Amino acid sequence: MQKKFKAIASVMCSCALLMTGTVLPVVSAEEHYNVYNYDRWTEATPSQAGYEAVRAVRGTDLGCGEMDVIQDIFRDSENQFYVVDSGNGRIVVVDETFTKAVKEYSEFKDEDGSTLTLSSPEGVFVSEDTGYMYIADTGNSRLLVTDMDGNVVKNITRPDSTLYENETFKPQKVVVDKAGNIYSVLNNITNGAAFFNSDGEFQGYYGANAVEATAEVVAGYFWNLIATDEMRANSSRNVAAGITNFDIDDEGFVFTVTQSSSSESDRVKKVNPSGVNLFSGLEATFGDIASMYDAATNQTFSTKLVDIDVDDIGRLNCLDMETGRVFQYDEDGNLLFIMGTRSDQLGGFSLQPTAVETLGSNIYVTDGLKDTITIFEETDFGEIVHEAVGLYNDGYYEEALEPWYEVLRRDGNYRAAYVGISSALLNKGDYEGAMKYAELAESSIQYNKAFEGYRSEWLDSHFTLVAAVVVILIVLYIVYRHYKKKNQKKQPKNLVEMLHEGEEE
């Protein structure tokens, strides 16, 4: 209980600091929705906005005509944006500042000289290493590999392989690793992403999800052991949800998202080249922790992630279709910020936000119904948090101390700041301070580290006292025993002690 009061008191103190106005340039973004973050007890608490929607760009603003169902956005190594205008069957290239369309791809020259057009494409990727553009031409059931002048280099259609069992071939998203291997998310395939080598030959699947062992699944397994063939034929199969979207970082790790409201374990995965999920041991829940009920529309919202983006620093941005929110995590899966909502205003999205992309600290979110690209910029608060988290994750704890204090001055509920300050104080040798902040962060592991230091320091400085107390206690005990024995000799013995003495003799 006392702990709680302390926490509340510290929050109040930081609020008081804020109010008395200690020369702080308090700039907080006024978003039209409730900005929140999750606290230690995984409850949503109001928070400062880390991002602010600054503008929403339409096709007409870029000078390329209205877009129709934007499905994907990709930024290449030269900071040009590739927007997939699915309804118009084109890829629009937009400049770095997002003010005008630089180029437009709608027709491609095949190797035999004929012209190929796109039919509702859903994904695009431009590889720095191969210099090609990869387009998931979903409507035409093919993957196009083209050079930057629009000449088709490869045309990958349904693989003629025994490994590939599906009738249809509907590539939706595509990424390419440094070696030129192509990964593609296919519609209605639950085995994972299709994996092609750089020659476009089908190699198998990559990054499949596992069936979560829920009570229903386990019960079904045992039921199947005793069921007849007929009963088995009528029962439904348990199939893991197929992955929805993915992104690849500079080191070749593929980050997948799965749009399944029932399965939480595979919602976001970090898959290494051999197909192992490195996030499997993570305790974090990606997206909203509990589904949210909106009384006004009588609807329940639960997270359905549709896209993920890894920025240059390794931060993850996950787009939730259901609520129109972008969840930003650091490289270890710690929640940084939540932005966006479902609404008509700037910073809100329709029922169908489709993709998220980053450039520096900016976040770009496309909307498939509004046909806009919304640009979020970091606020002052966001900048400070990012600075602190960056320093902290790189191990510069002491350098991160000042930014963390600044974070707390602006938002006393930001838990990572307490952990950060505790780590910094620990590095400095201020064990008591580290213990205090670990307690405020309710981080037992952190407290343990601080306590260890505190204890050894205390023992060093109080060694004579400890030694003296121990000696005195031992002496007292011996005197007590002696005195007791003397007294007992005068009294008649009881049976038990007589028996024991008999044994000794």
Add this chain to the structure above:
Amino acid sequence: MMDLTQKQWVKHTVFHPFEGFEDLRWKKGGSVLFASIVIVLWFIGAILYDNFYGQQFMMSSVRLFSIVPYIVQTIVLFLTWVVGNWSICTLLEGEGTMKKIYIYSAYALIPYVVQLYIQVILSHFLTRDEAIFITTVSVIGTVWSVVLMFMAIKAVHQYSVSKTLFAMILTVVAMLLILILLVLLVALFQQVYVFATSVYTEISYRMKV
């Protein structure tokens, strides 16, 4: 022979697991007061364990402290054990009275209760690397109590080893039954209460009109 005070009897039973309770029964020792003290100490220890454990091991995330769960987990649990054991062993030709079962079982719990306090105290001086000491204390205390409990039930009813085991298993079943009935009873009384209050509210509204 063996004219021990009540305090000495406590010590004797705890440190002589194999004949202590037989001696206690033979000399008709044991006091309800001491047994009750043990149970109250258990109750306090359980609260300390959850709320005042060293923070390097466990951050208590209790936001709203409620004493009811602790009462249920210690005192109610113990009383159910006593009642359940008495009901079973009366049918199984056990010789123990309710009072004796209460006293003997409580005495058997002493190592477990002591172990709770030692854990809480040690947890404020040790770090996670040294958690093995706390685990050791905890295991010794618990195992000791289990042995004592077994010998206590065996002595109080004058059973053989196998019959004691059988009776203890049945006791657990009986405890479950008692708890289920209790929950049902509470639910029923709640219904009656709700009914009564709604009748009262209804009438009071009519009276006003």
